[in-house]
Each structure stands twice: as C-alpha cells, then as structure tokens.
Amino acid sequence: MVTATKKEDVYASLLLTDTYLPGALVLAHSLRDAGTTKKLAILVTPDTVSTEVIAQLKTVYDYVIYVDRIRNGKPANLFLMNRPDLHSAFTKINLWKQTQFRKIVYIDADVVAYRAVDELFNLPHAFSAAPDIGWPDCFNTGVMALTPNMGDYYAMIAMAERGISFDGADQGLLNMHFGNTYNRLSFTYNVTPSAHYQYVPAYRHFQSSINMVHFIGSDKPWKQGRESTSDAGPFDEMTGRWWAVYDRHYRNEAGHAPSIVQHFVKGEYNPTTRYVVPTGEPNGQQFPTASQEEHRQGNQDHVYHSGDDHVHHESQDHIHQEEHTSTEPKVTDESGEAYTETLLPGTGWDAQRSSPPTNSGPEAANFPRTHYEMSQDTSHFQAPERYPSPPKNMWYQVPGEREQPKSVFPWENNAPRPTRVFAENPLAPVTPAPKSPAIRTAQSPGGTAWNSFNQSNAWDEIPQINRYVDSMQRHRRSRSQILAASPGRSTSGERQEEPSEERRGSIKVTDFPTEDDRPSLPVTPAPVRRQQFWANADEDGQQLPAAEGVPAQAEWDPAAQLQKLAKQQSEVLLEKLGASGAGQTQESISVDGKEIPHRPLPFGSEDVRSPTYVAPSPPVVSPRPIKPNPAEKILAEAPELVTGQTTPRTVESRSPSVSTTATIAVPSYQGPGPMFEKGEDYLTQDTPAQPTEEDLDVLQT
Numbered sequence: 001m002v003t004a005t006k007k008e009d010v011y012a013s014l015l016l017t018d019t020y021l022p023g024a025l026v027l028a029h030s031l032r033d034a035g036t037t038k039k040l041a042i043l044v045t046p047d048t049v050s051t052e053v054i055a056q057l058k059t060v061y062d063y064v065i066y067v068d069r070i071r072n073g074k075p076a077n078l079f080l081m082n083r084p085d086l087h088s089a090f091t092k093i094n095l096w097k098q099t100q101f102r103k104i105v106y107i108d109a110d111v112v113a114y115r116a117v118d119e120l121f122n123l124p125h126a127f128s129a130a131p132d133i134g135w136p137d138c139f140n141t142g143v144m145a146l147t148p149n150m151g152d153y154y155a156m157i158a159m160a161e162r163g164i165s166f167d168g169a170d171q172g173l174l175n176m177h178f179g180n181t182y183n184r185l186s187f188t189y190n191v192t193p194s195a196h197y198q199y200v201p202a203y204r205h206f207q208s209s210i211n212m213v214h215f216i217g218s219d220k221p222w223k224q225g226r227e228s229t230s231d232a233g234p235f236d237e238m239t240g241r242w243w244a245v246y247d248r249h250y251r252n253e254a255g256h257a258p259s260i261v262q263h264f265v266k267g268e269y270n271p272t273t274r275y276v277v278p279t280g281e282p283n284g285q286q287f288p289t290a291s292q293e294e295h296r297q298g299n300q301d302h303v304y305h306s307g308d309d310h311v312h313h314e315s316q317d318h319i320h321q322e323e324h325t326s327t328e329p330k331v332t333d334e335s336g337e338a339y340t341e342t343l344l345p346g347t348g349w350d351a352q353r354s355s356p357p358t359n360s361g362p363e364a365a366n367f368p369r370t371h372y373e374m375s376q377d378t379s380h381f382q383a384p385e386r387y388p389s390p391p392k393n394m395w396y397q398v399p400g401e402r403e404q405p406k407s408v409f410p411w412e413n414n415a416p417r418p419t420r421v422f423a424e425n426p427l428a429p430v431t432p433a434p435k436s437p438a439i440r441t442a443q444s445p446g447g448t449a450w451n452s453f454n455q456s457n458a459w460d461e462i463p464q465i466n467r468y469v470d471s472m473q474r475h476r477r478s479r480s481q482i483l484a485a486s487p488g489r490s491t492s493g494e495r496q497e498e499p500s501e502e503r504r505g506s507i508k509v510t511d512f513p514t515e516d517d518r519p520s521l522p523v524t525p526a527p528v529r530r531q532q533f534w535a536n537a538d539e540d541g542q543q544l545p546a547a548e549g550v551p552a553q554a555e556w557d558p559a560a561q562l563q564k565l566a567k568q569q570s571e572v573l574l575e576k577l578g579a580s581g582a583g584q585t586q587e588s589i590s591v592d593g594k595e596i597p598h599r600p601l602p603f604g605s606e607d608v609r610s611p612t613y614v615a616p617s618p619p620v621v622s623p624r625p626i627k628p629n630p631a632e633k634i635l636a637e638a639p640e641l642v643t644g645q646t647t648p649r650t651v652e653s654r655s656p657s658v659s660t661t662a663t664i665a666v667p668s669y670q671g672p673g674p675m676f677e678k679g680e681d682y683l684t685q686d687t688p689a690q691p692t693e694e695d696l697d698v699l700q701t
C-alpha cells in the first residue's frame with residue numbers, strides 16, 4: 001500500500017566556506033548528542049566548499065543540499081558592521097525554496113545546542129525567530145523556525161537582487177521582509193554571548209534554561225583557539241560548551257580525528273616542529289625562532305601538512321599529496337627529513353573563490369627570513385662621494401596658448417546675420433547701444449581672454465530691456481493721470497508731460513569706479529553713484545533742454561524766487577487796485593523778464609470762495625500764517641485778481657457742504673499730491689528729494 005509521502009522536518013544549517021567546517025560539525029554533533037529525533041540537513045555552495053569538506057559534512061548530516069550562492073552585489077552595508085566576509089549570506093534565502101520539507105529549524109554553523117529543540121517544529125507560526133542583542137526589535141537570523149514556501153522565496157530573491165538589506169547580509173534583508181510579523185522566540189533559543197558585555201545576573205538567573213548558544217561576530221571559538229578563553233565568566237563558560245562538543249568528537253588526542261577538521265581549528269593541528277629551508281640559503285640554515293613563532297600563532301591555517309604520522313592514515317589526504325608533489329616547496333622536519341608542504345585546494349584561501357580569511361597571516365610569512373636583527377655596526381655613516389645625477393631629459397612641456405578648436409559644423413563658419421526686427425520699434429538698432437564711458441572692460445595684466453568680457457549689465461546695454469522698463473513706468477504714470485485728471489483743472493504741466501524716449505536717461509543709478517579710483521588688486525569694485533544721473537543728465541552727459549517759461553537750473557533758487565514772486569504780486573495788486581479798481585485783468589505778468597502765461601480757473605470755480613479759508617503764504621516766505629502779509633489779505637478778498645497766475649494753485653474743496661475755491665500756494669514738501677493713488681509708485685520728479693541732515697537724524701534714531 002502506498003501512502004501519501006508526508007513532508008519531513010529537518011534541522012538545517014549552512015556552509016559557505018570551508019573555514020566554518022568545525023562549527024557545522026560541532027552543531028550537528030551537539031544536536032545528535034542531545035538526542036534529536038529529527039534529520040539534519042546542510043545547505044552547501046559547491047563552488048566555494050571543497051569536496052574534502054563536503055565529505056566531512058556527510059559523516060554527520062543526513063542531507064547535503066547544494067544551493068546556488070547568492071552574493072550581494074551591493075555589499076556596502078556589510079562594511080557598516082565590518083563583516084565583508086558575509087558577502088554571500090543571502091544564500092540563506094534558499095531555505096524557503098526547500099519545499100520538500102514541512103518545517104525547517106535553521107541554525108547557524110556557529111551555534112552549539114545545549115539540548116535538542118525539537119519543540120520548535122510544533123510551532124504553528126510560519127516564521128519564528130529570537131531577538132537580536134544588537135537591536136532587540138530585530139530578530140537574529142542565526143536560529144529560525146520556518147515553513148518553506150515559494151512566495152517568501154521570490155519576494156526575498158527580488159530584494160537580494162537589488163541589494164536591499166540594511167546590514168548588507170541576510171539579517172538585514174529578512175528583518176526588512178518580515179518586519180514585526182515574526183513570532184518571537186525566547187532568547188534562550190539563541191543566546192548570543194559577547195566577550196565584552198555580559199548581563200551576568202541574567203545569565204546566572206536563566207543559565208539553566210539556555211537551549212542554544214550562538215557565537216556571533218567574527219571571533220568564532222574555532223578561530224580564536226582553545227587558549228583564548230581563560231578567565232571564568234559567562235562567555236568562557238559558553239565557549240567551553242562548544243569546546244566540550246568539539247573535544248568529544250575531534251580532539252587530536254583521540255588519534256583518529258580527521259586532520260582536515262583540525263586544520264580549521266586554531267592551535268589544534270600540531271605537527272612536529274619544523275624548519276623551513278630558505279630557498280636562498282644553500283646550506284639549509286635554520287630559523288627556529290621564526291618557526292616557533294609561526295606555531296605559537298597557529299599560523300598553519302592555510303598550509304596543509306601531509307608529513308605527519310596520522311595524515312598517512314587518511315586516504316583522501318594521501319591522494320592529495322600525490323596530486324601536488326611536483327609543485328610544493330620543500331620543507332624539512334626536525335630530523336632533516338624532507339617532506340612536502342601542500343596547499344590543499346579549497347582548504348586554504350583560494351583568491352578566485354573568496355575574500356581572504358580574516359585570520360590569515362601576513363603575506364610575507366613565507367619569506368626566506370622572517371626575523372631581522374638590528375645592525376651592530378658602530379661606525380658612522382659615510383656619505384658616498386657622489387650621488388647619481390638626476391636624469392637630464394626630465395622636463396615638462398608647459399602647454400602654450402590653447403588653440404581654438406577647428407570648426408566642425410557648417411554654421412560655425414557661415415553663420416547667418418541676425419535679421420529679426422521687433423515690430424514695436426522697427427527702427428531701433430539691433431546692435432548694442434554704444435558703450436558708455438562708465439562701462440569699461442577690466443584691464444588685468446596679460447589677461448587677454450579676460451578683456452573680452454565687458455563688465456556691464458545686460459539691462460543697460462540692450463535697448464529692448466530699457467524700453468520695457470520705460471513702458472512699465474509710462475503705464476503707471478498714465479494710469480494715475482487718468483484717475484486724477486478732471487476737466488479744466490490746472491496742474492503742473494511738467495509732471496503730466498509724457499517723458500519722451502530720448503529724454504528718459506538710463507535707469508542705471510550706479511556705476512563702477514574707474515581704474516584710477518580703485519585699488520590695483522583685481523577685486524570686485526564697489527558701485528559708486530553716477531553723478532551724471534543725479535545731475536539730471538542723459539547718457540551722453542548732455543543737459544536736458546530747459547522747459548519753456550521755466551528759469552534755467554542755475555538761476556533757479558526756489559526760495560528767492562518765491563519771495564520775489566510774492567513781493568511782485570502784492571506790488572502788482574496794489575498797482576492795479578490803484579489804477580483801475582477791483583477788476584479782472586488779462587494782462588500777463590512777467591517775472592525777471594520772463595512772461596508768465598495766463599491760465600483760467602477751472603470752469604464753475606471762478607466765483608466760489610471759502611468764507612473762512614485764509615490761504616497760507618508759502619512757508620518759505622512766511623512761516624507764520626497767523627500774521628498774513630498784506631498781499632495775502634488782498635488775495636483772500638479778491639481772488640479773481642490772481643487768475644492766470646501759475647504759481648498759486650487753485651484747489652477745489654471736496655466737501656459738499658462748504659464748496660470753496662481758494663488759491664493755495666504750492667506746498668514746499670515733496671510728498672504725494674492729489675493725483676496720488678494708493679498702491680502707486682508716486683514720482684513727483686525724476687530726482688527723489690534727498691533727506692536733510694535733520695531728517696536723517698530723525699530716521700536714524
């Protein structure tokens with residue numbers, strides 16, 4: 001009768017390199033010795049594990065399963081924990097592919113079991129693991145109870161292919177995959193001692209319940225050697241348990257232990273003292289010190305000696321000896337009898353297969369001499385008569401001026417002339433405006449390339465930008481003008497006048513100092529204010545044409561002019577009153593030989609007058625409005641007399657109840673007038689008023 005094959009349970013371990021062989025064997029023995037009923041399996045990567053080692057595994061493990069090595073292509077994170085040797089730890093993922101098994105209890109090769117933990121096979125969870133002491137929210141991947149399945153396998157393979165692992169090895173990857181969905185095992189299933197830190201009270205308290213001990217880190221018991229542990233303590237006690245299992249099965253004293261196992265255990269392989277015959281010494285001079293030193297360090301890890309008695313009992317080793325006899329260096333033992341030193345392929349480090357073993361000796365260990373004495377020569381150093389002269393043909397050709405690369409494309413030589421014309425101003429010159437004298441090129445000594453750059457701003461050079469800024473300002477002005485304009489209103493013509501293209505000077509208000517003004521060092525010069533601009537001159541330094549009817553700049557002293565005007569007005573008035581009584585006059589008034597034209601009051605405002613308002617005289621004339629001068633008195637009484645005069649401005653009162661019209665002198669301050677709109681940049685004139693010293697005092701306090 002055929003029964004449906006029930007899937008098996010197995011303990012499984014992993015062997016990626018020969019060097020972990022003692023660990024894998026001790027683990028298997030520890031489980032068997034503890035009486036497990038389960039089978040033992042081990043995953044092996046055949047490309048990095050020698051056949052001799054595999055043969056040893058087969059003596060203890062029920063199944064040796066060959067798997068593909070999964071190498072981390074992005075091993076950078078491995079260096080975070082200083083374990084570049086774990087580059088192929090992703091191979092552990094192959095456990096989930098072993099679906100021929102119902103449940104796998106995976107155990108690292110650096111674990112010794114105190115008892116058989118068969119109860120882990122009865123866990124209902126798909127994945128269980130114990131906390132890691134480095135970061136206890138994570139689980140340690142040295143002991144895991146898992147149910148193989150291809151879903152997890154493919155998910156983790158995908159991560160491995162992308163190098164997704166926070167430590168670069170399997171523990172980082174598995175923790176990222178399972179997160180906190182794992183079933184947390186007791187720490188007693190994976191006690192990870194460290195030589196540096198022990199929670200001794202806890203160890204004493206839980207000691208009897210320890211199930212398995214895991215020697216994490218690069219210092220494995222078999223790599224450290226038996227002598228490394230001496231002082232009593234939790235770590236040494238646990239290490240002692242590992243050695244106890246090892247000794248039970250592989251102690252050299254037993255006489256029949258396979259040397260290949262001892263070969264990977266530091267200090268265990270003790271052939272008789274031997275002396276290396278230095279190749280350069282024909283008389284076979286011996287260097288006992290070096291040899292003894294080598295043995296003390298257990299340096300024989302990578303050299304397999306077949307000259308010992310027991311080796312010849314091992315048929316495998318014997319075969320190996322035969323294979324390599326011809327190429328091996330000669331060594332002699334104490335008796336002088338030559339034997340062959342064999343580098344057993346796979347048992348030592350094979351550079352083509354793996355990174356160097358962490359415990360490997362220095363590269364120069366096999367030099368003819370490894371021990372050197374200080375010089376005993378007491379004579380002084382004598383310099384040689386002459387030292388060899390330096391070679392004469394050593395000079396460096398300083399590259400000359402770099403040549404322009406040859407043109408490759410046709411348009412480099414036959415570049416078409418730019419023909420684009422802007423519709424807005426078809427006559428505008430396309431070429432940049434002539435350089436202003438202020439725009440100069442830096443004169444660095446000898447720097448011809450540097451001179452080819454001009455030090456000006458594009459917005460000063462390119463007329464299109466200038467025009468654009470100008471149109472913006474024009475737009476603003478016209479807006480405020482429209483809002484403020486009312487029919488018949490007399491406003492200052494100068495302000496409303498559209499500034500013509502030519503008259504508007506450059507918007508540039510700063511310039512760089514000339515070469516004479518600045519230090520010779522090629523520092524970035526600080527900008528200076530352009531005097532020409534502030535003097536209301538245009539780019540070429542030409543004075544703006546004087547406005548008609550307005551005195552020349554030089555003649556213009558506003559205070560004096562106002563004084564004069566006020567005086568004149570009163571004189572004219574008195575004269576008129578005396579001559580023809582109170583009446584309108586259309587005669588023009590002249591000031592300083594210049595005629596002031598008549599301008600009518602706005603329509604409808606001729607007869608309106610305020611009963612209460614007394615027009616103040618210009619502050620510059622009289623700062624005391626309480627005591628108006630005679631002329632003002634007359635003006636208040638007969639406003640119609642002054643119609644047509646430019647300087648006093650007619651202002652409409654906006655109050656509906658008291659509609660007034662009075663002549664108000666132009667105020668002396670430069671603030672926004674009635675045409676001002678909130679949010680507008682108000683430009684009363686091109687040159688902003690400079691704050692006085694007093695103003696500055698106020699502003700700066």
Ligand SMILES: O=c1ccn([C@@H]2O[C@H](COP(=O)(O)OP(=O)(O)O[C@H]3O[C@H](CO)[C@@H](O)[C@H](O)[C@H]3O)[C@@H](O)[C@H]2O)c(=O)[nH]1
Nearest residue numbers: 014015016017020089108109110141142169170171216217
């Ligand atoms: O050269 C090697 C290196 C590793 N292994 C195998 O891979 C396992 C993991 O390497 P190990 O040196 O034991 O790592 P740990 O020092 O224990 O470091 C931790 O980090 C590793 C990488 O994440 C995890 O695999 C371990 O479970 C975890 O305890 C070993 O037990 C072996 O089975 C070899 O066979 N040869």
Ligand SMILES: [Mn+2]
Nearest residue numbers: 108110142216
């Ligand atoms: Mn481990």
